[in-house]
Amino acid sequence: MPKTTPEKRRSALFHLCNGESTHSVAKQLGLNKSTVHRISKSASTDVPKSKGGRPKKLQPRHVRLLQHGCIMIRGCMTWEGAGGMRLVLGIMDSDQYIKILNDKVVKTILDLHLQPGYTVIVFQQDNDCKHTSKKTTKWLKSENNKVMEWPAQSPDLNPIEHLWQHLKM
Numbered sequence: 001m002p003k004t005t006p007e008k009r010r011s012a013l014f015h016l017c018n019g020e021s022t023h024s025v026a027k028q029l030g031l032n033k034s035t036v037h038r039i040s041k042s043a044s045t046d047v048p049k050s051k052g053g054r055p056k057k058l059q060p061r062h063v064r065l066l067q068h069g070c071i072m073i074r075g076c077m078t079w080e081g082a083g084g085m086r087l088v089l090g091i092m093d094s095d096q097y098i099k100i101l102n103d104k105v106v107k108t109i110l111d112l113h114l115q116p117g118y119t120v121i122v123f124q125q126d127n128d129c130k131h132t133s134k135k136t137t138k139w140l141k142s143e144n145n146k147v148m149e150w151p152a153q154s155p156d157l158n159p160i161e162h163l164w165q166h167l168k169m
Contacts, residue, residue: 083108
């Protein structure tokens with residue numbers, strides 16, 4: 001069996017990388033399908049496999065990318081009124097959450113002129129990872145704040161959801 005020339009190997013890889021099927025590349029270059037398949041397997045680059053069967057209804061060139069906007073805002077509220085809000089960029093972790101608590105909760109206490117009787121703050125927050133992390137728990141204890149026990153998966157108990165519902169109206 002004659003050895004495949006480097007030019008034919010490069011040409012086969014070029015055609016395969018451009019989405020042509022093994023069958024059509026073999027036919028164009030006068031090679032066996034098994035040889036073309038072996039060339040694609042031995043290539044260090046990943047060659048996309050052409051799939052047989054019925055083509056997809058929409059080709060990639062027909063599909064427009066539609067991304068819905070998403071804004072995450074962190075806010076707090078007390079019996080005395082709504083507290084500060086903060087725009088969150090990216091995915092929030094416990095460090096960012098503690099920074100928001102440091103910045104906004106203290107500012108809310110000062111802005112709303114909460115009485116001295118409010119020395120202990122009770123946090124009502126769900127069981128999200130950033131709320132229950134060791135770092136956050138340690139910070140809450142160091143600031144003498146209590147956290148209300150909260151059942152998992154209970155959005156009806158979340159007062160902020162009800163507040164947002166009224167704000168949207």
